[in-house]
Amino acid sequence: MRKKETVRDVRIADSYDIVIVGASSSGAYFARKMAEQGYSVLAIEKSSTEDLSTGYDIFHIAEADMQAHGLPMPQKGDGIWSFEFADMAHFSPYNHYKKPYQVKTIGLHKHPYMLMLCDWAKEAGATILFEAPFESAIVKGKAVKGVTFRYGGKQYSVNAKLVVDASGQPAVVRTSLPKKVGMETFKLSNKDVFFVRLRYIQFEERKRWMQNWVWIAYKMWLAPSNSEYDAILGIGSCLSFDQGESFYEGFCKNVAPELPPYKVAKVEDMPTPYKRSLYSYVADGFVAVGGAGLVNRADNGEGVTEAMNHIDIVVEHVSKLLKKGKPLTRKNLWKINKKYNNGQGRDYAMLYAVMQKALMLSPDTMEYMFEKDCILSQSILAELGETLTPLDLARQLIELVKGLRSGAIPKAEFGPVGAGVLKAGAAIVLYTLYPRTPRGYKLWCCCAQKLWDSVGQMADLYE
Ligand SMILES: Cc1cc2nc3c(=O)[nH]c(=O)nc-3n(C[C@H](O)[C@H](O)[C@H](O)COP(=O)(O)OP(=O)(O)OC[C@H]3O[C@@H](n4cnc5c(N)ncnc54)[C@H](O)[C@@H]3O)c2cc1C
Numbered sequence: 001m002r003k004k005e006t007v008r009d010v011r012i013a014d015s016y017d018i019v020i021v022g023a024s025s026s027g028a029y030f031a032r033k034m035a036e037q038g039y040s041v042l043a044i045e046k047s048s049t050e051d052l053s054t055g056y057d058i059f060h061i062a063e064a065d066m067q068a069h070g071l072p073m074p075q076k077g078d079g080i081w082s083f084e085f086a087d088m089a090h091f092s093p094y095n096h097y098k099k100p101y102q103v104k105t106i107g108l109h110k111h112p113y114m115l116m117l118c119d120w121a122k123e124a125g126a127t128i129l130f131e132a133p134f135e136s137a138i139v140k141g142k143a144v145k146g147v148t149f150r151y152g153g154k155q156y157s158v159n160a161k162l163v164v165d166a167s168g169q170p171a172v173v174r175t176s177l178p179k180k181v182g183m184e185t186f187k188l189s190n191k192d193v194f195f196v197r198l199r200y201i202q203f204e205e206r207k208r209w210m211q212n213w214v215w216i217a218y219k220m221w222l223a224p225s226n227s228e229y230d231a232i233l234g235i236g237s238c239l240s241f242d243q244g245e246s247f248y249e250g251f252c253k254n255v256a257p258e259l260p261p262y263k264v265a266k267v268e269d270m271p272t273p274y275k276r277s278l279y280s281y282v283a284d285g286f287v288a289v290g291g292a293g294l295v296n297r298a299d300n301g302e303g304v305t306e307a308m309n310h311i312d313i314v315v316e317h318v319s320k321l322l323k324k325g326k327p328l329t330r331k332n333l334w335k336i337n338k339k340y341n342n343g344q345g346r347d348y349a350m351l352y353a354v355m356q357k358a359l360m361l362s363p364d365t366m367e368y369m370f371e372k373d374c375i376l377s378q379s380i381l382a383e384l385g386e387t388l389t390p391l392d393l394a395r396q397l398i399e400l401v402k403g404l405r406s407g408a409i410p411k412a413e414f415g416p417v418g419a420g421v422l423k424a425g426a427a428i429v430l431y432t433l434y435p436r437t438p439r440g441y442k443l444w445c446c447c448a449q450k451l452w453d454s455v456g457q458m459a460d461l462y463e
Helices: 025-035 063-068 110-123 242-254 304-323 330-341 344-358 363-371 378-382 390-406 411-432 438-455 458-462
Strands: 015-021 041-044 058-062 081-091 098-109 127-129 134-140 143-151 154-165 193-203 211-215 220-224 231-237 262-273 286-288
Touching: 015 025, 015 143, 025 041, 025 110, 025 304, 041 110, 041 143, 058 063, 058 110, 058 304, 063 098, 063 304, 081 220, 098 110, 110 127, 134 154, 154 304, 193 242, 220 242, 231 242, 231 262, 304 330, 304 344, 330 344, 330 438, 344 411, 344 438, 363 390, 390 411, 411 438
Parallel strands: 015 041, 015 154, 041 127, 081 211, 154 286
Antiparallel strands: 058 098, 081 098, 134 143, 143 154, 193 231, 193 262, 211 220, 220 231
């Protein structure tokens, strides 16, 4: 049982180097990485320690990512570690084609692991306040100067050199900022969200499932679970949780009969963002990270270490500026945008552009594309899907044209998916040309907006 912190246990200063809103994976990681360098860090979290990250139980994280980010490693039997596995595979809609690959992955109970990350940040000197909801940003001119929040029945105002929005999907700070700060302040609509339904299943002949199998035609995956259940059947859908049920029907008809018989023992529903990432993550005295910056993968919605990759860039750059005594202005922070958008940001934009249409292909067309290895090709899977190169895109396009010519791909499907591949190519060019300074930003945004308007959204295809 954790000792409950009271208002008397903590001293809240008037100002900090860094104030973070949200202390789940992104917030706690950011707090640790800045505090271990000696900066003063305050993180405010609206949940209690009992409620932190309780939306879903198990999350997966590649062992190599844990090591790369220096994350604390839970141990077998500590109530956090749940299982490990390495076998992954993508399957065609009728299960005729399997594309296997290996990634050593660990399944962790999310709630206790998030508490572990918060303790890890505190050990380095960060202050983390639970049950401390953000109220408003303190803005002077165009700059974010701090935040106000509630804690122990009182309102507090603290100043910061940098305010970090790590509040996940609601992006409470970013969406509250006045226009003059220059951030995108949109809130997510149902079209911008992937509604994930997790079915915790038990096989009739009880045996734990130790693979991660994906059927993108149904936006479904079958992954290991904790020991109480044998596996998790996840399904994602735009617009609502119930929209995904039609995909589940297709899965039950075409795939489930080939699995051992199972019963559904528990269901969890959780949304995750599904929209192109922010055009800029920074403003004067402000940065948006993790779910608040829409930093997650377009092919599977995962975002914990994806956010950490972005945060590493932010931390490196912010600490350089602080060491030199330079102010954390939008202009000085701009390199974060450039570096991120020339790397992971570009890869995810490209993946997002092609996925919008590819995920909605008919089962017959997708089966053909699996056969020809022009979707989720082995070479891409070997790189964990992070590097879809222009050559890969060209190869996909050639196979699509061959499919059209032979009649295997109907014209109505060739058009959108062929255009999706070309737009993925355009995304690579656009994100490579991300401006070095804020001067070219307006023009870049116009081009980006045109691209994303033409790509459209997967949700449009549901209607
Ligand atoms: C069902 C499901 C399964 C997933 N599985 C995986 C997986 O296996 N691996 C993976 O990498 N990703 C997975 N993801 C994605 C992953 O959960 C997110 O990418 C990740 O949680 C984003 O972390 P975050 O810290 O940015 O935001 P969040 O986890 O959303 O945390 C935001 C924090 O901010 C706090 N907050 C919100 N509002 C306020 C406020 N007003 N004041 C103060 N604090 C506030 C919240 O309480 C919360 O603690 C999954 C998502 C879903 C929906």
